[in-house]
Amino acid sequence: MNIGFISLGCSKNRVDTEIMMAILKRAGYKIVNRIEKAELVIINTCGFINDAKEEAIDTIIEIGHLKEAGIVNYIIATGCLAQRYGKELLEEMPELDAVVGISSFMNIDRIVEMVVKGERLAETPPPPMFFVEKGERILTTPPGSAYLKITEGCNNRCSYCAIPLIRGNLRSKSLDDIAKEASFLVEKEKIKELVLVGQDTAAYGMDLYGKSMLPDVLQILSEIDCLEWIRIMYLHPNHISDEIIEKVALLEKVVPYLDIPIQHFADDVLKRMNRKHNGEHLKKVITRLREAKYNLVLRTTVMVGFPGETEEDFKKLYNFIEETEFDWLGCFAFNPEEGTAAYNMSGQIDDETKQERLSELMKLQKKITRRKNIGRLNKVENILISSQIDKNLYLGRGYFQAPEVDGVTLVRSEKPLSKGEFTKVLLKGVREYDIIGVVVAEEDQYIS
Numbered sequence: 001m002n003i004g005f006i007s008l009g010c011s012k013n014r015v016d017t018e019i020m021m022a023i024l025k026r027a028g029y030k031i032v033n034r035i036e037k038a039e040l041v042i043i044n045t046c047g048f049i050n051d052a053k054e055e056a057i058d059t060i061i062e063i064g065h066l067k068e069a070g071i072v073n074y075i076i077a078t079g080c081l082a083q084r085y086g087k088e089l090l091e092e093m094p095e096l097d098a099v100v101g102i103s104s105f106m107n108i109d110r111i112v113e114m115v116v117k118g119e120r121l122a123e124t125p126p127p128p129m130f131f132v133e134k135g136e137r138i139l140t141t142p143p144g145s146a147y148l149k150i151t152e153g154c155n156n157r158c159s160y161c162a163i164p165l166i167r168g169n170l171r172s173k174s175l176d177d178i179a180k181e182a183s184f185l186v187e188k189e190k191i192k193e194l195v196l197v198g199q200d201t202a203a204y205g206m207d208l209y210g211k212s213m214l215p216d217v218l219q220i221l222s223e224i225d226c227l228e229w230i231r232i233m234y235l236h237p238n239h240i241s242d243e244i245i246e247k248v249a250l251l252e253k254v255v256p257y258l259d260i261p262i263q264h265f266a267d268d269v270l271k272r273m274n275r276k277h278n279g280e281h282l283k284k285v286i287t288r289l290r291e292a293k294y295n296l297v298l299r300t301t302v303m304v305g306f307p308g309e310t311e312e313d314f315k316k317l318y319n320f321i322e323e324t325e326f327d328w329l330g331c332f333a334f335n336p337e338e339g340t341a342a343y344n345m346s347g348q349i350d351d352e353t354k355q356e357r358l359s360e361l362m363k364l365q366k367k368i369t370r371r372k373n374i375g376r377l378n379k380v381e382n383i384l385i386s387s388q389i390d391k392n393l394y395l396g397r398g399y400f401q402a403p404e405v406d407g408v409t410l411v412r413s414e415k416p417l418s419k420g421e422f423t424k425v426l427l428k429g430v431r432e433y434d435i436i437g438v439v440v441a442e443e444d445q446y447i448s
């Protein structure tokens, strides 16, 4: 039977999709890229905020139309929306044949068998206590790059966040399993870049080893031959220790790029968000990191319109963003999520004000990102080629660009380039959030 996948949401969810693909392939099913070729479709949903829930439900309805038309026979929803709403989702959506939570997707082969036998089921027990999401994967990322999920769940309990309700408490993959998976990906899949993901990667190991062991992960990965880039995403600023800063500074393979979601800067707001630190702490951490790692590129995520956020609070955040000049920034408008502490908080802000603050901040950030990108021009950089757009135009990323969330580098080349390989590129121009460059001549490829 042909099985097709739609993977929604974040990189952690994408890793789960890749594991499910490998499980079903091993069980003898054929994984197809084109949904209209699939007899069974698995929609790996996201469900932590309203927009994501709507996207998941729209996707289920859309595939439901293919089922009505007899093109698709079965539909299974997995992932966060499935975990969060379980039986209720199955009752609400007749299109679905099964709803499978994040705690059960490792049994996807058994569930597919039951569905094909005509069963309709919801399997969403509470999240597991230990890291179970492991095993072979069918990579869905472009050649040369792969996500490495080192933690699942989260203990931080930020007051606006539904993720711990869905994905449970912090669970770290063992150091041994991380080393094994990373070596396999580098040797067998020719991976050059590993992108470390989790809800809070800086908290890695606090459950299993009683303290953050991210420095040990970085050391182990750095010793893998042929691995060239280690990129760290989702660092909670409260858990960025001296040891982590030291390793980031010393280990060459750790690219000078860090993703540190700060959410806000005003102390009152940070307190009500339960971020467990104040604005001054953010300033200190960022200053120390920039002193420790030359050319450090910083990405962050902020939230506007949190209950009780005054014009003055917003101004504090705005000024901090203007002063700090993050290279990349994502901004969300607060959305009350059932089951979270902030859901019933007083001082809820109207949507118009939220949108005004969001667009004001993004307008500021657009100028900053452009200035940062212009500052990279007329330099030669190592670009990881991920795809070919036309005869002489390729798409890639430099160390200063994370996959899927930042801009890309468009590479003009008269000679063919290999996907998943690095090539030296002279950066020449900026277009929106992207950079345009030309391949450096063969004899100059040695330029460092």
Ligand code: SF4
Pocket: 154, 155, 156, 157, 158, 161, 162, 163, 164, 199, 200, 236
């Ligand atoms: S760190 Fe906070 S925002 Fe991030 S997953 Fe954990 S609880 Fe949610």
